[in-house]
Amino acid sequence: MLQIEEFVPNDDDSLLIAINALYKNIFGNLYLMESERPIDIERRLRNGDITVREFTRKICKSTIYRNIYFNNMSHYKSINLRYKHILGRPIKSQNEMTQSSNIINKLGYEAHIDFLIDSDEYNKVFGEDIVPYIRSWNSPI
Secondary structure, X not given: OOOOOOOOOOOHHHHHHHXXXXXXXXXXXXXXXXXXXXXXXXXXXXXXXXXXXXXXXXHHOOHHHHXXXXXXXXXXXXXXXXXXXXXXXXXXXXXHHHHHHHHHHHHOHHHHHHHHHOOHHHHXXXXXXXXXXXXXXXXXX
């Protein structure tokens, strides 16, 4: 059974669970070595300076994420993976793909991350303090 827990500031156990869950969702089976983890961003989350939402944004804009999931793969696949990592679902229509491609081409990679994280869908489902999780168990054919 899937359990969804909200991050509670100043609770080290829930913080560690939230950080590890976010890395697992964003990077999948790729394990980040200690030297690759953005400790400065984790520290800001631990201090309560940023929310889980902003932590997610910063992780997705990090050099390591960009190198793995943008620079080294096709445009189409990278957009699909960002929807999965950030919104927890696959792309629903060709319209979403076209819109995403246009944002990346006109405004850049980071603008696309902002577009997804600042979306109404993200806000309704995850808000400020819920780690994004996979919401779709079956991908469309």
